[in-house]
Each structure stands twice: as structure tokens, then as C-alpha cells.
Amino acid sequence: MPDSQKLRDPRQPGAPIIPRASWDLGPYNRWTFQNVRDLTPTTRVWRGIGQPSNLGEAPDDIENIRFNHDGKEWTVGEVLAETYTDGFLVMHRGRVVLEIYMNGMRRHTTHLSQSVAKSVTAAASAGLIERGILDPQAPVTEYLPELEKTAYAGAKLQHVLDMTSGVLFDETYTAEDSHMAKVDVACGWKEPKDPSWPLTMWEFIQTLTEKECEHGESFRYRSIETDVLAFAMQRATGKALADIVSENLWIPLGAEEDAYFTVDRGGYALADGGFNATLRDYGRFAQMITNNGSFNGRQIVPASFIERTRKGGNNAIFGPDYRVALPKGAYHNQFWIDDVDRPALMARGVFGQLLYMDQESQFAAVKLSSWPDFLNIARTRLTFAAVRAIRTAIA
The missing domain is CATH 1.20.58.710 (Methane Monooxygenase Hydroxylase; Chain G, domain 1)
Structure with missing residues (x-):
């Protein structure tokens, strides 16, 4: 099974050294995605000094939900084992109904989310847009x-x-x-x-x-x-991206742990794919988007930005390569849209990262993974099918 392919901790005597040229690739990513700070420079996204926001819990028997996909019956648990899962969280009506850690991941472990960083960056820009610091229609x-x-x-x-x-x-x-x-x-x-x-x-x-x-x-x-967006955010505010995300998202969310970005040789935080956080903090972010930008007793991302994002997708310019996984999908404001007729939002990253946020069902799911390959359409479609099956079963 994929979960048995855990790497020995390379910090231990006698463990194999992870090649610098392929630290982010499989099979090394089974370990490295949970230990990025040990491999490359990073900058902190401060959570602040307050108590973590509360995540209510109402456990449900999610793993045994059955569904059919491409002529085969699956359980959710089988999908998680098959798709190199490191962490999986499901929330319904603001409460955690399933929280699973695999491949050595723990509640305090931060995990690289690849292009989920894009949606985090865009969400942090929304307040700047509302306050007139950024103008989307400006060159x-x-x-x-x-x-x-x-x-x-x-x-x-x-x-x-x-x-x-x-x-x-x-x-x-x-x-x-x-x-x-x-x-x-x-x-x-x-x-x-x-x-x-x-x-x-x-x-x-x-x-x-x-x-x-x-x-x-x-x-x-x-x-x-x-990254162009992030540089514009930094130029307009005079602040680093990590501080913008901290002030506009991580502190008001009541995050449980600091997050962090990887940085380049000039100290720039990688907006397109260098964000790392814990499973539960990704869950807080996903629930906030599901709640139309509201969470922890405050409006964190303007509701108007979320509404524009959900309703602004254009399937007509969404090319055939993208329709293989999302036949009625679209992309807007750095979020994927599952179906323009029922616009659940998604944040996605290579190697199997996914945040799924459906306002209509008050349903959110987070899947952190370490696939051996960048892209895999079969695993993508199977994961989507499992998440939608959970939503149908509990919503």
C-alpha cells in the first residue's frame, strides 16, 4: 500500500540522503512535504498571540461511505489509502466530522500545499482590493x-x-x-x-x-x-507577502500554528506554491471561504470577493485539457470552480493537494497528499468523486 512507502528520516544516522535536485519529488516527498523547513529557507506567517479559534466536532462514519466510480465500488477509506494521503479533514456546518492523519503526519505537522498557495494569496489580496489599495482593473x-x-x-x-x-x-x-x-x-x-x-x-x-x-x-x-499578483501586493502595501497573509488571514482566522512560505535567494515568499500549514488550519481557511469569508466571529475576506469568485467563472474559455477533470469547470480569482452551475470552489496543488469548499451544502474538505507524480488524472477524478460522495451523504 502507498502508506507503507514512508521514507526513513534522513536526519537519522545511516538514512539515505535526499538528493537536492529531487527533494520535492516522489518518493522523497512522502517525508519532505511535512519537513520543508529542513530543506530550504522559509519565512514565518505569524498566527498572533491569541487563543486558537474553536473547531467544533461531530464525528461521523465517513470512511465507510460507499460510492461507485468508473464502474467500481469504493469506500472513502479505500480512496484515502490508494491516493497517498497524509491528512484528510471534512467539515460540515462548521464542525469537524472527520480528521485523519496518515504517513506519520500529526496535528501539529505543517504540510506543503503547492498551488493551494495561489488561493491563499488571492484571499489575502481581497481586503486590499476592498480598501482600494489594489484595483483589479488597473494595469x-x-x-x-x-x-x-x-x-x-x-x-x-x-x-x-x-x-x-x-x-x-x-x-x-x-x-x-x-x-x-x-x-x-x-x-x-x-x-x-x-x-x-x-x-x-x-x-x-x-x-x-x-x-x-x-x-x-x-x-x-x-x-x-x-507571483506577479504577490509582487503587486507587496509594492502597493510596502509589506512582505508573509506579513500580508498573517495580518489578513492567519491572525483573524485564529490559526492554531504559524504557517510559512519558502523564500527565494532574495527573500521573496513563493506565492505560487510555497505555502505550508497544518491540516486544521487549512480547514479553518476552507471553512472561512465556505462561510462567504466569515469565520471566528468576524468577516475576514470580503463576501463580495467570494461571491464574485463563485459566480465569475467562464467555462467557455476553460480549455479541453482542464475539462477532462472538470467538464463544467472554470477558474476565477485564483480559485478553481467545480461546476459553473453549482459553483463550489477549490484550491488545488500538484501531488494531490485539495481544498473543496461548497457554500450551498456548508461542506468543506481538505486533502493533503504526497503522490509520486505531479499530475494523475485517474487519482484526481477518484478524489473528486470521493469528496462529492461525502458531500451527498452528509449534506
């Missing part, structure tokens, strides 16, 4: 004039939020010379394969000078868009 170059010489010239901040800029960006995770390979170096995760590659994210963004389509024409998943 990106109003905040970052240095990008006038790049393909971001003419793009609006909303294009970046929706990943609909026309900037050419190769997201191929396994190609050795793709833009993503260069991001791995620029963000500080890997050593450069070519001495000419940029060594910080800001330097890398300024190399993106080609367009592949007109701004606003189509959705094409570009991780770098989140």
Missing part, C-alpha cells in the same frame, strides 16, 4: 512599471488573478528547460542547471517577453501569474 504596470518591457504590458491585474494574460509560460513540470524548471531555480528550490538562469523570482518574471495570445482571450494555467 499590472501601474504597480510594477518595470514589467512594461515584458509581455505583461497591457495586462490588467484581473487578467493575472484569472490566469488569462496572454503571456507565454511553459508550465510543463517534467521538462528540463521549461519555464517551470526555471521557476524551481528562481524560487530557491533547486540549483541552476544553466548559469544564465535567473536566481530570483523577480528577475525571472522580467524575462517573460513573449505573448502566446491576447490578454483575456483564454484561461491557460500559468503559475507565475500568482
Whole structure:
């Protein structure tokens, strides 16, 4: 079973050394996703000094829920074992109905969530938008004039939020010379394969000078868009991203533990995929989004931002590659939309990270994983089916 493929702790005498070039890949990620601070520089997202917010509990027999998927009957428990699960949390009407830790993970353990960081960053930007510090309709170059010489010239901040800029960006995770390979170096995760590659994210963004389509024409998943958003947030506020997330999300949520971002060689927090937090704190974030931005007795993210996000998806520009897993899906404000006719929101990351947030059913789920591969459509579809089956059974 996948859960038996735990790595020996490399800090122990005689344990195998994790290769620097592949620390974030399987099978090493079975250990590294829960121990990122031991592998690369990070910056703290402070939780504040208050008591953690309360998560009510109403345990339910979720693991034994049965459902059919692609002609086979599954239980939720079987899916969790099959899909390299590290932590799984289900909330209904604000109460925890299931909380499971696997692969050595514990309640206090922080876990890398990859591109879930994008949704966290966007949620932290929402208050800045409401207060007029950021304007989604303003050109990106109003905040970052240095990008006038790049393909971001003419793009609006909303294009970046929706990943609909026309900037050419190769997201191929396994190609050795793709833009993503260069991001791995620029963000500080890997050593450069070519001495000419940029060594910080800001330097890398300024190399993106080609367009592949007109701004606003189509959705094409570009991780770098989140970093452009984050640099605009930092320029507009004069604060670091980790502090923005702390002040706008982590402290008001009443988080149980500090979170953290990985940082590049210049100290920039990786907005597109470097966020780490505990399972229960991801649950607090997911419940807040499910509650239309309200949690812990306060409005944390403006309800108008959540409503625009839920209702603003456009399936028409959602290409065929994305419809394999989400036939009626969309993307808006750095969140995935499960179905434009019933707009549950999702935050997703490679290697099996998922936050699922359905306001209509007052249902939220968090799955932290360490798949051996970046993407796996079979596991993705199976996970979606399991989460929807839970929602149907308890809502």
C-alpha cells in the first residue's frame, strides 16, 4: 500500500540522503512535504498571540461511505489509502466530522500545499482590493512599471488573478528547460542547471517577453501569474507577502500554528506554491471561504470577493485539457470552480493537494497528499468523486 512507502528520516544516522535536485519529488516527498523547513529557507506567517479559534466536532462514519466510480465500488477509506494521503479533514456546518492523519503526519505537522498557495494569496489580496489599495482593473504596470518591457504590458491585474494574460509560460513540470524548471531555480528550490538562469523570482518574471495570445482571450494555467499578483501586493502595501497573509488571514482566522512560505535567494515568499500549514488550519481557511469569508466571529475576506469568485467563472474559455477533470469547470480569482452551475470552489496543488469548499451544502474538505507524480488524472477524478460522495451523504 502507498502508506507503507514512508521514507526513513534522513536526519537519522545511516538514512539515505535526499538528493537536492529531487527533494520535492516522489518518493522523497512522502517525508519532505511535512519537513520543508529542513530543506530550504522559509519565512514565518505569524498566527498572533491569541487563543486558537474553536473547531467544533461531530464525528461521523465517513470512511465507510460507499460510492461507485468508473464502474467500481469504493469506500472513502479505500480512496484515502490508494491516493497517498497524509491528512484528510471534512467539515460540515462548521464542525469537524472527520480528521485523519496518515504517513506519520500529526496535528501539529505543517504540510506543503503547492498551488493551494495561489488561493491563499488571492484571499489575502481581497481586503486590499476592498480598501482600494489594489484595483483589479488597473494595469499590472501601474504597480510594477518595470514589467512594461515584458509581455505583461497591457495586462490588467484581473487578467493575472484569472490566469488569462496572454503571456507565454511553459508550465510543463517534467521538462528540463521549461519555464517551470526555471521557476524551481528562481524560487530557491533547486540549483541552476544553466548559469544564465535567473536566481530570483523577480528577475525571472522580467524575462517573460513573449505573448502566446491576447490578454483575456483564454484561461491557460500559468503559475507565475500568482507571483506577479504577490509582487503587486507587496509594492502597493510596502509589506512582505508573509506579513500580508498573517495580518489578513492567519491572525483573524485564529490559526492554531504559524504557517510559512519558502523564500527565494532574495527573500521573496513563493506565492505560487510555497505555502505550508497544518491540516486544521487549512480547514479553518476552507471553512472561512465556505462561510462567504466569515469565520471566528468576524468577516475576514470580503463576501463580495467570494461571491464574485463563485459566480465569475467562464467555462467557455476553460480549455479541453482542464475539462477532462472538470467538464463544467472554470477558474476565477485564483480559485478553481467545480461546476459553473453549482459553483463550489477549490484550491488545488500538484501531488494531490485539495481544498473543496461548497457554500450551498456548508461542506468543506481538505486533502493533503504526497503522490509520486505531479499530475494523475485517474487519482484526481477518484478524489473528486470521493469528496462529492461525502458531500451527498452528509449534506
